[in-house]
Amino acid sequence: MIAFFELVVLRQPIPNLFQLLMGFLMVLAGLTLFIQGLELGLFPLGEGMAHAFARKGSVFWLIVFAFSLGFGTTVAEPALIAIAAEAAEIAAEAGVVKKNEEAMDSYALGLRFTVALSVGFAIVLGVIRILKGWPIHVMIACGYVLVVIMTAIAPREIIGLAYDSGGVTTSTITVPLVTALGVGLASSIKGRNPMLDGFGLIAFASLTPMIFVMAYGMVI
Amino acid sequence: MPSFAEFIDVFLATTRDVLPIVTILVFFQFAILRQPLPNPRKLIAGFGFVLLGLVLFLIGLEQALFPIGRLMASQFSDPAFVGAAPGEAVDWTSYYWVYAFAFCVGFATTVAEPSLIAVAIKATELSNGAIGSWGLRIAVALGVAIGIALGCYRIVTGIPIHYFIISGYVVVVVQTVFAPRMIVPLAYDSGGVTTSTVTVPLVAALGFGLAESVPGRSTLIDGFGLIAFASLFPIMSVMAYAQLAEWQAKRARARRAAAQKNAPGKSTPGKNTPANDGPGEDVPGEAT
Numbered sequence: 065m066i067a068f069f070e071l072v073v074l075r076q077p078i079p080n081l082f083q084l085l086m087g088f089l090m091v092l093a094g095l096t097l098f099i100q101g102l103e104l105g106l107f108p109l110g111e112g113m114a115h116a117f118a119r120k121g122s123v124f125w126l127i128v129f130a131f132s133l134g135f136g137t138t139v140a141e142p143a144l145i146a147i148a149a150e151a152a153e154i155a156a157e158a159g160v161v162k163k164n165e166e167a168m169d170s171y172a173l174g175l176r177f178t179v180a181l182s183v184g185f186a187i188v189l190g191v192i193r194i195l196k197g198w199p200i201h202v203m204i205a206c207g208y209v210l211v212v213i214m215t216a217i218a219p220r221e222i223i224g225l226a227y228d229s230g231g232v233t234t235s236t237i238t239v240p241l242v243t244a245l246g247v248g249l250a251s252s253i254k255g256r257n258p259m260l261d262g263f264g265l266i267a268f269a270s271l272t273p274m275i276f277v278m279a280y281g282m283v284i
Numbered sequence: 285m286p287s288f289a290e291f292i293d294v295f296l297a298t299t300r301d302v303l304p305i306v307t308i309l310v311f312f313q314f315a316i317l318r319q320p321l322p323n324p325r326k327l328i329a330g331f332g333f334v335l336l337g338l339v340l341f342l343i344g345l346e347q348a349l350f351p352i353g354r355l356m357a358s359q360f361s362d363p364a365f366v367g368a369a370p371g372e373a374v375d376w377t378s379y380y381w382v383y384a385f386a387f388c389v390g391f392a393t394t395v396a397e398p399s400l401i402a403v404a405i406k407a408t409e410l411s412n413g414a415i416g417s418w419g420l421r422i423a424v425a426l427g428v429a430i431g432i433a434l435g436c437y438r439i440v441t442g443i444p445i446h447y448f449i450i451s452g453y454v455v456v457v458v459q460t461v462f463a464p465r466m467i468v469p470l471a472y473d474s475g476g477v478t479t480s481t482v483t484v485p486l487v488a489a490l491g492f493g494l495a496e497s498v499p500g501r502s503t504l505i506d507g508f509g510l511i512a513f514a515s516l517f518p519i520m521s522v523m524a525y526a527q528l529a530e531w532q533a534k535r536a537r538a539r540r541a542a543a544q545k546n547a548p549g550k551s552t553p554g555k556n557t558p559a560n561d562g563p564g565e566d567v568p569g570e571a572t
Contacts, residue, residue, distance in 0.1 A: 087347030091396065094341030097333045098398050102405065105330015108323070109309065116317045129312050136304045142297075143484050200469050201460045208453040215446045224445055227512030231476070232484055236338060237302055239399035239477050241309075243406050259410045259466055266403075267472030270515055 102240050110244025111251075118252035123195065130191040133242065134269060135184035143232040144179055148172040151225050155284070175280060179229050182276035186268035187242065193264065194249050197256060200264045207271045214278040222281030229277050230270040242266060294346075295339045302335060341398065345482065356385065379440050386436045386490060390429035390514060393482040395421055400477050407470055415470070419525065424474045427521030428514045432487060435513035439494045442501060445509045452516045459523045467526035475519040487511060 117126045138144060152168035152175070193203060215223055247262035256262075313321060321327055394400060404417040438448060460468055491510040495501045 083347055087344040090340045090344030090347065092344075094337045094339070094344055095396070095398060095401070097337030098341060099337075099401060099405070101330045101333025101335070101337055102402050103330070105327050105332075105334060106402075107406070108330070109321075109327055112322055113309070113313065113317070116319060120317060125312075125316050129308075129316070132308050132312075133305075136308045140301060140304050142301060200472065201457075204472055205457050205460070208457065212446075212450055212453065215450070224506070224508030224512070227445060227449060228508045228510075231478075231511035231515040235301070236399045236402075237305055237334070240402035240406075241305065243403055243473070247406060247410065259407075260469060262410065263403075263407075263469035263473045265473070266476040267469070270476035 098236075106237070106240045107244045110241045111248030114245050114248025115252045118249060126191060127188050130187040130245070131184040133184075133238075133245070134187035135180045137235060137238040137241075138183040139176060139180035141232070141235050143235070144176055144229070145172075147225070147229060147232055148175045148179075151175055151222075154221050154225065157221075171284070174284070175277065178276050178280040179273045182272040183269045185276075186272040187265055189272070190246065190265035190268040191249065193268075194246060194256060194261050195253065197261065200267070204267060204271065207268075207275070211271070211274050211278075214275055214282075218278040218281050222278060226274045226277035226281065230274045239266060242269070291339070291343060294343050295335075298335060298339050298342065302331075306331070338398070379436070382436050382440070382494065383433045387429040387433040389486055389490065390432035390483070391425045393486055394425035394428040394478050394514075394518075397478060397482050400424055400474070403470075403473060403477050411466070415467075419529075420470075420474070420522065423521050423525035424478055424518040427474075427518030428478050428483065430521070431513035431515075431517030432490075432510055434517070435510040436490070436494060438509065438513075439491065439501060439506050440498055442498075442506065445512065449512060449516060452520070456516070456519050456523075459520060459527075462527065463523040464526050464530050467523060471519050471522035471526070474522050475515040478514055478518050483514060484511060487514060 113129075117129065120126075149168075149172050152172040155171055156168050189203075192198075193200065214226075218226070242265045243263070246265040247258045250256040250258040250260075250262035313319065400421060401417075404420045407415045407420055408417045434448065438445060463471070487510045491506075491508065495506040498506075
């Protein structure tokens with residue numbers, strides 16, 4: 065597909081064909097290994113821990129675990145760090161923070177913690193939902209309403225960024241682990257259907273950052 | 285050829301990203317659950333595979349896709365290519381190649397997205413194969429493709445993003461009412477998983493390039509937002525996929541019933557929908 069665009073539309077030769085092919089082979093090999101590893105390591109681990117927590121029966125520790133999983137994986141997420149730095153630039157441009165290194169850095173750091181907090185909160189909320197069996201669509205719809213309300217009152221510069229931050233929070237390692245956690249919990253609690261209740265953690269994790277980031281934009 | 289040093293670099297960076305997760309897992313496993321790892325060798329091998337796989341994947345991307353993707357994103361959004369003098373307002377239709385390119389980038393990167401593969405594997409497993417891994421991936425990829433193309437249109441025309449997102453929410457809520465219950469949580473999740481390792485860098489490059497070259501757009505304000513589109517539209521396309529599959533299944537059942545009564549069934553016009561284009565022509569819907 066990319067070859068088509070390069071040759072037909074832009075009428076430019078593809079640079080470095082050999083390198084390109086090597087790259088494609090590596091992508092393929094990498095994906096194959098990744099999937100193998102998921103089945104061997106991440107899925108059983110996530111589900112095993114979910115079962116263990118369910119057996120232990122301590123809701124408190126389960127929630128602490130859920131929170132640290134969400135917070136810990138997000139705060140170090142490279143995509144988030146990049147976006148936070150860009151956001152600091154926007155804020156400086158708009159005159160929200162002072163235009164010097166220090167103020168921008170602290171703004172970016174604050175943003176990262178905001179997003180990480182919101183993801184931790186989201187996973188906790190999702191876990192509580194699985195425990196209680198609340199219907200997901202009601203909660204998501206409420207989330208949407210909140211987002212809409214926040215959009216109306218948040219400063220304009222932060223909106224695009226806030227919407228994007230919902231998407232970047234979920235990294236390649238977090239997703240399989242969180243999915244396995246949800247599915248494992250749902251299958252070890254009586255009366256929960258893994259298909260209906262196991263999914264949905266990631267949906268929360270991409271919704272709450274929008275709300276939290278807009279709130280951050282309003283507070284600062 | 286990637287050098288060995290490069291390999292080590294990427295490996296270290298990936299390990300650093302994974303480290304906090306491993307720390308948390310280990311801490312909870314030993315300090316709170318106080319249990320030895322079941323099957324530690326297999327788990328460690330699995331983690332090793334995941335790590336190595338990601339490293340190879342990232343280096344491959346860096347070698348092959350990213351340079352071209354970035355180059356093309358800037359070429360396509362170049363005013364000279366679009367055929368306009370710099371500074372002059374251009375009709376949004378002259379950007380048609382940008383939309384086509386955005387569509388293809390969205391589709392291609394999403395099909396290859398590792399986290400989507402992970403979720404698709406789980407979904408297939410849980411639904412006993414009723415939800416095909418390929419069908420789901422194609423549905424999500426189409427959603428992302430449409431989302432990004434629409435997002436580019438938004439950047440070109442400068443319509444405020446929240447109009448799109450809010451109307452998107454309304455569609456999602458309405459669809460939720462009608463979609464088969466089984467698919468709803470999965471559909472919501474697929475919004476979040478689409479955008480990670482592969483999609484974000486390419487899409488962000490496209491957005492910033494476009495915002496830079498379209499007259500009257502601010503990179504900072506208009507460059508963002510494509511990712512939001514890419515995470516909203518898969519929700520709709522996955523629900524649409526499930527609805528369509530259910531509808532087809534119902535139709536097939538009706539046709540079979542009709543055939544038994546010796547009444548000829550009407551021919552099914554192929555509606556233009558995700559499930560028809562995909563190789564994964566398995567029928568999902570409710571696995572009762």
